[in-house]
Amino acid sequence: xxxxxxxxxxxxxxxxxxxxxxxxxxxxxxxxxxxxxxxxxxxxxxxxxxxxxxxxxxxxxxxxxxxxxxxxxxxxxxxxxxxxxxxxxxxxxxxxxxxxxxxxxxxxxxxxxxxxxxxxxxxxxxxxxxxxxxxxxxxxxxxxxxxxxxxxxxxxxxxxxxxxxxxx
Amino acid sequence: xxxxxxxxxxxxxxxxxxxxxxxxxxxxxxxxxxxxxxxxxxxxxxxxxxxxxxxxxxxxxxxxxxxxxxxxxxxxxxxxxxxxxxxxxxxxxxxxxxxxxxxxxxxxxxxxxxxxxxxxxxxxxxxxxxxxxxxxxxxxxxxxxxxxxxxxxxxxxxxxxxxxxxxxxxxxxxxxxxxxxxxxxxxxxxxxxxxxxxxxxxxxxxxxxxxxxxxxxxxxxxxxxxxxxxxxxxxxxxxxxxxxxxxxxxxxxxxxxxxxxxxx
Numbered sequence: 001x002x003x004x005x006x007x008x009x010x011x012x013x014x015x016x017x018x019x020x021x022x023x024x025x026x027x028x029x030x031x032x033x034x035x036x037x038x039x040x041x042x043x044x045x046x047x048x049x050x051x052x053x054x055x056x057x058x059x060x061x062x063x064x065x066x067x068x069x070x071x072x073x074x075x076x077x078x079x080x081x082x083x084x085x086x087x088x089x090x091x092x093x094x095x096x097x098x099x100x101x102x103x104x105x106x107x108x109x110x111x112x113x114x115x116x117x118x119x120x121x122x123x124x125x126x127x128x129x130x131x132x133x134x135x136x137x138x139x140x141x142x143x144x145x146x147x148x149x150x151x152x153x154x155x156x157x158x159x160x161x162x163x164x165x166x167x168x
Numbered sequence: 169x170x171x172x173x174x175x176x177x178x179x180x181x182x183x184x185x186x187x188x189x190x191x192x193x194x195x196x197x198x199x200x201x202x203x204x205x206x207x208x209x210x211x212x213x214x215x216x217x218x219x220x221x222x223x224x225x226x227x228x229x230x231x232x233x234x235x236x237x238x239x240x241x242x243x244x245x246x247x248x249x250x251x252x253x254x255x256x257x258x259x260x261x262x263x264x265x266x267x268x269x270x271x272x273x274x275x276x277x278x279x280x281x282x283x284x285x286x287x288x289x290x291x292x293x294x295x296x297x298x299x300x301x302x303x304x305x306x307x308x309x310x311x312x313x314x315x316x317x318x319x320x321x322x323x324x325x326x327x328x329x330x331x332x333x334x335x336x337x338x339x340x341x342x343x344x345x346x347x348x349x350x351x352x353x354x355x356x357x358x359x360x361x362x363x364x365x366x367x368x369x370x371x372x373x374x375x376x377x378x379x380x381x382x383x384x385x386x387x388x389x390x391x392x393x394x395x396x397x398x399x400x401x402x403x404x405x406x407x408x409x410x411x412x413x414x415x416x417x418x419x420x421x422x423x424x425x426x427x428x429x430x431x432x
Contacts, residue, residue, distance in 0.1 A: 019175045022175070022176075022179050023175065023178060023179070025179070026178055026179040026182045029182060029186065030182045030186075033182075033186050036193070037189075037193065040193055040199040040200060040203065041199060043199075043203050044199050044202055044203050044206070047203060047206035047207060047210060048206060050210055051206055051209060051210050051213065054210060054213045054214060054217055055213060057217055058213055058216060058217050058220065058355075061217060061220035061221060061224060062220060062355065064224055065220055065223055065224055065227065065355075068224070068227040068228070069353065070232075071227050071230055071232060071235065072223070072227055072353065072359055073351070074230075074232070074235045074236060074239050075226070075227070075230060075235060075359045075362070076351045076357070076359055077239055077348060077349070077351065078235065078238055078239050078242060078362055078366070079359070079360060079362050080349050080351065081239070081242040081243065081245075081246060081346075082242065082362055082365050082366060082369055084246055084346050085242065085245050085246050085324070085369060086365075086369065088246060088324055088326070088344050089324070089372065091326075092319075092324075092326050094315075094319050095315050095319065095327050095330060096312055096313075096315035096316035096318075096319050096320075099308060099311060099312035099315055100312060102308060103308065103309070106307075107307070107308040107332075108333065108334075109332060109333040109334075110308065110311075110330060110331075110332040110333075111330065111331050111332070111333075112327075112329060112330035113329060114328045114329055114340075121333070
């Protein structure tokens with residue numbers, strides 16, 4: 001006769017342990033799941049409420065801004081115009097300042113092109129002073145090119161200088 | 169024997185509940201999806217509300233009269249439409265200040281196709297208010313004075329080209345202007361307090377001379393401003409040559425040609 005009692009007891013005690021852990025695990029999963037569910041449901045409820053509040057506030061603010069539409073138009077036109085004026089001022093080359101830089105000789109001709117190139121013609125009784133004048137222009141212009149230095153019938157010397165670029 | 173496995177009903181039941189309801193949470197129209205969508209919308213709405221609040225603060229803090237005056241000032245600096253009489257008055261003033269003689273001018277409304285490329289290459293808009301002005305000047309210093317006066321007058325003027333030779337200066341004078349922009353409304357378009365930049369601009373333009381406004385009546389049969397016409401019009405005549413338009417200068421000319429004859 002074989003005594004089976006210890007084996008049965010051992011099997012039962014193993015099953016009880018498994019049962020206990022499965023139940024603990026299941027409970028933990030269930031609680032966790034319920035917590036996630038509650039958190040998501042709560043979050044959804046909160047966001048829906050917040051959205052409604054913000055939407056209401058936005059409607060109210062839009063209404064208030066609409067009442068001040070004329071003021072908005074004035075201010076935005078101002079902004080736009082300030083930008084345009086600044087752009088215009090920045091894009092403008094003041095030719096009076098360029099003329100200032102051309103002094104130093106008897107300037108008888110000056111052509112200022114939209115490209116920014118200046119062609120200046122100066123006259124003198126001697127060529128040396130004109131060469132000095134052309135040399136002095138190098139202080140104010142990036143590129144100075146003497147196009148022509150010639151003497152006319154009346155004995156006057158004329159120099160034609162092309163100037164490009166601003167002050168070095 | 170079956171009773172022995174009853175305890176499995178609990179985990180199996182939980183498993184079934186979780187698996188069947190997981191779609192409610194994380195499905196395509198589940199709670200998680202709704203929350204993500206709500207968060208995105210909310211973030212956008214909050215950003216827009218903040219913009220609106222900032223805009224409202226600026227708008228409520230602004231004084232209508234002051235801001236209207238500021239805009240009027242800005243429009244006097246850069247007008248919203250072409251104003252030929254004002255540009256002519258500026259040229260007249262410049263010639264009078266410098267002592268030069270304003271001999272004449274010519275201009276046209278819109279450039280023909282052939283010359284559009286030329287104006288475009290020169291950075292000049294084809295709808296620019298541009299005049300070819302002829303001044304009689306004694307020397308470079310007088311021309312410089314005329315240029316300084318023109319360049320320091322309001323509305324803003326840009327001189328695009330100069331040809332000075334033999335006592336005459338031909339200037340390509342552009343009266344700067346820009347139409348009022350159609351600005352769209354909405355919370356996405358902010359309104360900033362531009363008082364600081366305006367003050368800076370006013371300081372930069374403080375030395376500029378503003379002419380009294382010359383408004384052109386737009387009613388009646390006669391259009392006093394030919395630049396407003398749709399058809400190209402050459403002022404004062406369609407001939408290509410420069411036709412002098414005598415404009416008496418308040419300051420007497422100092423050129424030898426204009427000097428009074430010496431008494432015997």
